[in-house]
Amino acid sequence: MANIADSIYNMRLLDDLARQETVIHKLHPLVKLLTTVSYLTVVVSFGRYEVAGLLPLFFYPVMVLALAELPVKPILLRILLVSPFIIGIGILNPVFDQQTFVLAGREFSRGWVTFLSILLKSGLTVTAALLLIATTGMDRLAGALRILKVPRVFVLQLLLTYRYISVLMEEVARTLRAYSLRAPKQKGVHRSAWGSLAGQLLLRTFDRAQRIYEAMCLRGFSGEYHSGEINKICRWDWAYLGGWVVFFILARTYNLPLLIGSLLTGVIR
Amino acid sequence: MHMADALISPVVGGAMWAATAGVAAYSIKKVQTEMDEKKIPLMGVMGAFIFASQMINFTIPATGSSGHIGGGLILAILLGPYAGFLTIASVLAIQALFFADGGLLAYGCNVFNMGFFSCFIAYPLIYKVLMKKEYSTKRIFLASVLTAVIGLQLGAFGVVLETLFSGKTELPFGTFVLLMQPIHLAIGVVEGLVTAAIATYIWNARPEIMEKASSGETIGNISIKKVVAGLVAAAVVTGAGLSWFASSNPDGLEWAMIKTAGTAELEATGGLHQQLSDLQSKTAFLPDYSFQANEDQPEQSTGEGEEAWPAVDGGTSTSGLVGGSLTLILAALVGGGISLMKRRKYRINS
Amino acid sequence: MSHHKLEVRNLHFNYPDGHNAVKGMSFSIHHGESVGIIGANGAGKSTLLMLLMGVLFPSQGEVCVGDVQVTKKTLPMIRQRLGMVFQDPDDQLFMNTVYDDVAFGPRNYKLNEKEVEKRVLNALEVVGILHLKDRAPFKLSGGEKRAAAIASVLSMQPDILVMDEPSAALDPKSRRRVMELLRSFKHTKIVTSHDLDMIYEMCDRTIVIKNGEIAADGVTSEILVNAELMDACGLEVPLALQNCPVCGSKK
């Protein structure tokens, strides 16, 4: 149940953040989507033993976080909460790959490197996805999808799902609250109420969908869905996209930290 | 069982995206031609319902633990496979964006694992067939549990294959399968039982809702032939995707490792990679450029054009450490600097 | 302006399960009238509104708006003239920002974006929530949601405004605000409510429904004070007209 509240807050928080007006927020949603996808592709394309090469890619989330004036804490918290699955799978790497190597005079299992690599990638990809939504918002993202010719049916459906999550979550929360008040010692819903509890919620959902459809029809809905016009992509948008893509390619092509490092250590020597 | 971005390679992600987009496009076409537009809000709100209902913990008798529903099956039952698939897709999209469950690149994998298998394979081939004769509580239970279990087993196997082909973990195939399938057997049974309980309730309370979905326009005319054709198509797409992946697996390092220092563990997965490696050298999608970068390093000890373990060489690892730390510090400084400037601007403005 | 006239002739309606919810209603409402529709729970008020709006179609009888009968064919035209505010604003605010929601109707009628903007801002201004235009509906308070729902209908510039229980779940101040707001709407209004005090203050005419039939139709100030009639229909004389609980005196 705490889970429900948290989920609602999380969505509302991202929704709130997306309403700010910063340089990043003002960018065209499609440009942000494309940048994010290129970023993710580059991050994910790194080999499993790669750690150092990933580090320059930290620039992207850090810059966006700063420019978009987003709070760091909730986003970091999200990353920590996410993906027990990843850690669960990744933590087995050191078990299965026990080849060792020497770093700074000490022995390490190579599995730890792959694990670290997975963790880094996880952090970067999760952050990138959250940054996209936190600087764009669901409605503008939907606009971008429409520009990409994603069918109207799907986009409208997606928006409705998004819109009604909080309504239905609160409804479920109230029902569970009522349930727990009369079943003080139970953790979950007892088998005898499985069907009727969830079933009634479902029927109410059906009826609600019906009313929503009627409300839409009464305002002229005929299967077509019109969202507001989104501004054209301007030169600055292209520059943003281009700039990042060039940086990503550079970071992918050259192991920048290694270059910097060897330059520096070379100089010192 | 959300696949995460961090665990897949771009090629696996891309291939599954393509497969998913294909199925989705077909479903949208079906939805638009075969259903009234009334279903659109219903799909949207049902998607939200799945979200909300995932918060309900159902206590599993005699175990003391509890589980929740994934929703794929109940959506297929109530909305039909096409609308059900699209609804699952939008649920997963929101999970990926807002809750970072799964990711944008892994989205195709996730929709495929959790939507395709339950809506287009388990549902028509098992549920529909079992329920064809008559509706009864017993049948609903039997059909739901079987369908849910098989759908989830397929999905879990999908996760295993996708992870394996992406080559980001060291998990041997066998171990991973032994890990994933039994867990999802249990999850499938719970999903099936809960779904059956809900379906039975709806069947008693508002039979017209289910009748429409099961006998009506939407599913009635999926023939087995079509499903098989769809399966074959999916297999081809997946196969093509996988061989594409194979041809471009950027992770050649392991291959090199086997050659230089083969270990027992590595051989387990090595066999697969060995076969794929020939193709790999021909075409390279995002080739692992770190090799080239290393080539440029004079200190590098191996000269085969493939990277040796960086730590073998003290110099490289020191450079890596120094450079890496510097990069991170620089990133932090830039971020901090921008924030500071912004804050100062505010203060001046206000 | 005869085209604003709403006429209902011998209306019957059965739900698919056979329940006969409307049994032969007839009345007509002229331009500019404000009409309250009252009755016990399950009397058939919401069903009647849905028949008026063409959400349901009568099994017998007809509804005419102006001189046009409400049928599947004439529906798009009719609906532009009628605006309905639902009991639960959550059913009606389905877009992700208040602005988009209020713009939904005008955009569906293919107005250009400039005209849409004008209408939206105007509607928001009228109900006094211009400052909320970029907010998400799910974060508004009950009263704000109601105002947004009203704005989303006003932006379509309907000739007839239909509302199902507009004052439910509002605190007394917000209730007053909604009443003010409705009073400022100059065209025809049709309101259902259990809040008889609101009907008493807002509507000139009242139609009382009992078990799907019209039990009374006339001037509000005569109908609502008729204790016998009210009692027979599962209702009560408005609280403001009942005996004063402090001094017990009859009003």
Added chain:
Amino acid sequence: MSHHKLEVRNLHFNYPDGHNAVKGMSFSIHHGESVGIIGANGAGKSTLLMLLMGVLFPSQGEVCVGDVQVTKKTLPMIRQRLGMVFQDPDDQLFMNTVYDDVAFGPRNYKLNEKEVEKRVLNALEVVGILHLKDRAPFKLSGGEKRAAAIASVLSMQPDILVMDEPSAALDPKSRRRVMELLRSFKHTKIVTSHDLDMIYEMCDRTIVIKNGEIAADGVTSEILVNAELMDACGLEVPLALQNCPVCGSKK
């Protein structure tokens, strides 16, 4: 019977998003009192009730029922003493039949089936819907649902009955019936509502909440007639008291 006493000391509560919904409330309610809690939309009434029921836990301060503080540990015991009826009965009725719903609570306390039956029939009798016992809850009318929801709480034989807006969406007759019903409940009652006329008739004592703080706490007949106070809290003098020709001038 001191164990029926409900005591709230310096209660504070923040929602996870930081919203400070309850800011230092203190009061105590004795056995047999009927207390109305009123305030504008968003004042914090529902939040307060949830704190009393242990659905939420305060960030500071404490709630005691009898001599027991409400904590996670004491919750099962506390909840047997408190019964809560929700604003929307749909949220509360989740079993297949009215009977099962009313029996749900007692069965969870492992009473034998005979005792359960006795309690269920008794509760249904009290609210007057014995004839509905085998019906499915979702097929009931609004007023019937409310009665079933109340019965489902009565069957747990609580010492304290807590209700969130019990009269919402009911027609005037059903509202009266609910009021009668509540009046017949002899233990402690705590009721929130926007229906100030109901509070006026039903509750001896009223607590007015404004922005998460207690703005007034005292005898209902004094508080609700205080037009200035009501106005400051987003409320109004009950409709029945407005414009009384006899004593109206005094208020």
